[in-house]
Amino acid sequence: MNLDKQYNIQRPDRTKYWMKFGFITFILATLYTIAFTTTDLSYSGSSLSAFDMFKRLFFDTFFDPVVHERIPQYIGYMFETLAIAFAGTMIGAILAIPIGFLAAKNMSGHFSSIGKGILNGIRAFPEILFAVIFVASVGMGPYAGVLAIGINSIGMLGKLYSEVIESIDMTVVEALKASGASRLQAMWFGVIPQVIPEFSSYAIYRFEIDVRASTVLGIVGAGGIGAPIILASNQRAWEQVGMMLIIIIVVVTIIDYLSAYIRKKIV
Amino acid sequence: MIEFKNVSLTYPNGHQGLKNVNLKLNDGEFIVVVGLSGAGKSTLIRSINQLVKPTEGELIIDGENTLNFKEKQLRQLRTKIGMIFQNYNLVKRTSVLKNVLSGRLGHTGTIRSLLGLYPQEDVKLALESLDRVGIVEKAYIRADQLSGGQQQRVSIARALTQKPKVILADEPVASLDPPTSHIVMKDLKKINREDNITTLVNLHFIDMAMEYADRIIGMRAGEVVFDGPASSVTEKTFEEIYGRKIKEDDVLGGDEK
Numbered sequence A: 001m002n003l004d005k006q007y008n009i010q011r012p013d014r015t016k017y018w019m020k021f022g023f024i025t026f027i028l029a030t031l032y033t034i035a036f037t038t039t040d041l042s043y044s045g046s047s048l049s050a051f052d053m054f055k056r057l058f059f060d061t062f063f064d065p066v067v068h069e070r071i072p073q074y075i076g077y078m079f080e081t082l083a084i085a086f087a088g089t090m091i092g093a094i095l096a097i098p099i100g101f102l103a104a105k106n107m108s109g110h111f112s113s114i115g116k117g118i119l120n121g122i123r124a125f126p127e128i129l130f131a132v133i134f135v136a137s138v139g140m141g142p143y144a145g146v147l148a149i150g151i152n153s154i155g156m157l158g159k160l161y162s163e164v165i166e167s168i169d170m171t172v173v174e175a176l177k178a179s180g181a182s183r184l185q186a187m188w189f190g191v192i193p194q195v196i197p198e199f200s201s202y203a204i205y206r207f208e209i210d211v212r213a214s215t216v217l218g219i220v221g222a223g224g225i226g227a228p229i230i231l232a233s234n235q236r237a238w239e240q241v242g243m244m245l246i247i248i249i250v251v252v253t254i255i256d257y258l259s260a261y262i263r264k265k266i267v
Numbered sequence B: 001m002i003e004f005k006n007v008s009l010t011y012p013n014g015h016q017g018l019k020n021v022n023l024k025l026n027d028g029e030f031i032v033v034v035g036l037s038g039a040g041k042s043t044l045i046r047s048i049n050q051l052v053k054p055t056e057g058e059l060i061i062d063g064e065n066t067l068n069f070k071e072k073q074l075r076q077l078r079t080k081i082g083m084i085f086q087n088y089n090l091v092k093r094t095s096v097l098k099n100v101l102s103g104r105l106g107h108t109g110t111i112r113s114l115l116g117l118y119p120q121e122d123v124k125l126a127l128e129s130l131d132r133v134g135i136v137e138k139a140y141i142r143a144d145q146l147s148g149g150q151q152q153r154v155s156i157a158r159a160l161t162q163k164p165k166v167i168l169a170d171e172p173v174a175s176l177d178p179p180t181s182h183i184v185m186k187d188l189k190k191i192n193r194e195d196n197i198t199t200l201v202n203l204h205f206i207d208m209a210m211e212y213a214d215r216i217i218g219m220r221a222g223e224v225v226f227d228g229p230a231s232s233v234t235e236k237t238f239e240e241i242y243g244r245k246i247k248e249d250d251v252l253g254g255d256e257k
Helices: A015-038 A050-058 A065-103 A105-123 A127-138 A142-166 A171-178 A183-220 A226-234 A238-266 B041-048 B071-079 B096-107 B110-114 B120-132 B148-161 B178-195 B206-212 B235-242
Strands: B002-010 B016-025 B030-034 B056-061 B081-084 B166-169 B198-202 B215-220 B223-229
Touching: A050 A238, A065 A105, A065 A142, A065 A183, A065 A226, A065 A238, A105 A142, A127 A142, A127 A183, A142 A183, A171 A183, A171 B081, A183 A226, A183 A238, A183 B096, A183 B110, A226 A238, B002 B041, B016 B041, B016 B223, B030 B041, B030 B178, B030 B206, B041 B056, B041 B166, B041 B198, B041 B215, B071 B081, B071 B096, B081 B148, B096 B120, B096 B148, B120 B148, B120 B178, B148 B178, B166 B178, B178 B198, B178 B206, B215 B235, B223 B235
Parallel strands: B030 B198, B030 B215, B081 B166, B166 B198
Antiparallel strands: B002 B016, B002 B056, B215 B223
16 A cells, blocks of 8 residues: 555635634624623612512411411402413414415415514514504503403414415315315315314413413503502512512413413324 | 217316317216226216216217206206216215215205214115125224225215216226225126116226226327227237337236136
C-alpha cells in the first residue's frame, strides 16, 4: 500500500459560516442589552416576604375563621366557573364544525383559505380580550364570559377539526358519490363517522383549557371565581385568595384526570 | 348497453388516460379488462360512472350520451352502477349493515337519509344482499373488525343493494390472498349470472381473467389493443397485450376447487 498517497480534497470554505455566526451573536447581544437597560428591574420593597406570602396563602388559610365561613361561597363561584367553561366549550365545539369544514382543503378547495383566515383572526386574541369586549357589549356577568370562551374555542377547535378532516380517508367519500349519493349525504356518511371520535376528544381537551381560562375571566367582570380572587387580593386577604387557589387546583386536577381518561377511551 | 364512441381522456397534467376508445359492452356480459399498471384500465372503468370524465367522444348508456349529463342526471345514472374498489372503501367505524345500506343513499331523500330513516324494505334488501355474499351474520359488527375478504364482500353487498344494472370492479382482488380472491370473483360471477348485471372487472392476473371472463379487453397505453371472447385468448394474446413475456407475477394460481 502506498501510504504517501495524496488526497486532493479541499476543506470547504468556512468563512461565510463564521461571518453569519458572528453577525447573529452580535444581534442577540444587542437585543439583550437593550432589554435589560430599558426595563426597570429595581426592587421596590414589599411589606411581605415571599415566605410569609406563601405561608398565608397555603397554610394560614386552613385556620382562618373568615375563610371557613366562606368556603361554600367559593365552591359556588367555582361551579359558576365550570358552568361558564362548559357552556362556552359547547358553543365552540358546535360552531367550530361548519368552520372546520370550511377551512379543510379537501372539503372546500380554494374557499378553505377563507375558513383558515377566520380561524387565524379568532386565535390572534386571548380570551381575556374577548371578555373585555363582551363585558362592554352585553354587560358584566357570566353571559359575557360564556361568549368569550365560546368564540375563543372556535378558533382552536376549528383549526384542529379542519386538520382532522384533511387527514381522513377520502376514498369512502368517492365510493358514496359513485353510488349516486349527494354531496351532503357523502359528507354525512363518509366524513362524519371518521371524524367524530377525534372531534369529541379535542372538545374535551378544550374544556380542560376553558376551565383554566374561566378562572381569570372574573378579573374583567365576566363571571366566575376570578372576581372574588381579585377582590380579596386587593384587600390583601391572602388567606382567602389561598383557599380559592386551592379549590381551583383541586378541581382542575380532577378535570384533567377525567378528561385524559375519557379521551383515552374514545380514540 | 354501454357504448364508447371515440372516447379519449386527457388528464389535467397532460397525461393521456384513454386514446380513441371504441367499445360496445352488451347487457349481462362479464368482462375482464387486463393490462399493465398505467395502461388505462382504471380510467376506462371509472369513466363509465364518471369518477373521471372523458374529454372527447361520446359515452352512450341506454341510448343517452352520458357525457352531457348534468349533476342530477349523473347522480341518477350512478345509482344504477355499483362500484367495487381495491381497498373496499368502507366506512370502517360503522356497522356492516349501515355500510351496505349506504348503497341506497341515491334512492333515499336527503333529509330522510340524514336521519337514518331507511324504509323497511331497504333494510331487508341490505340483509338479503349480505346473505348472498354469505356474511349476513356479520350485519351488526363494525366493518373494521372484518378480514379483507369479508370487507370486500361487504362492498359487493353494498353495490348489490343499489339494484344496479352494471357493476364496476376496480382491481377488486389486488389486496387479497389467492383463495380469498377466488371467493370474491366467484361471488361477482354468480351475481352477474343470477341478476344479469353487466360486470366489468380490472385484473392483472391472466389465469383469473381467463377463468372468469366471458370477454377480455386488453389495454396498453390508453388504447384498446385486444377485444375478444375469453375462449379465444391464449398466453400469446397476453404477451401481445402486455408487450412482453408473461412472468410468474402475472399468474395468481391457488384456486382451491
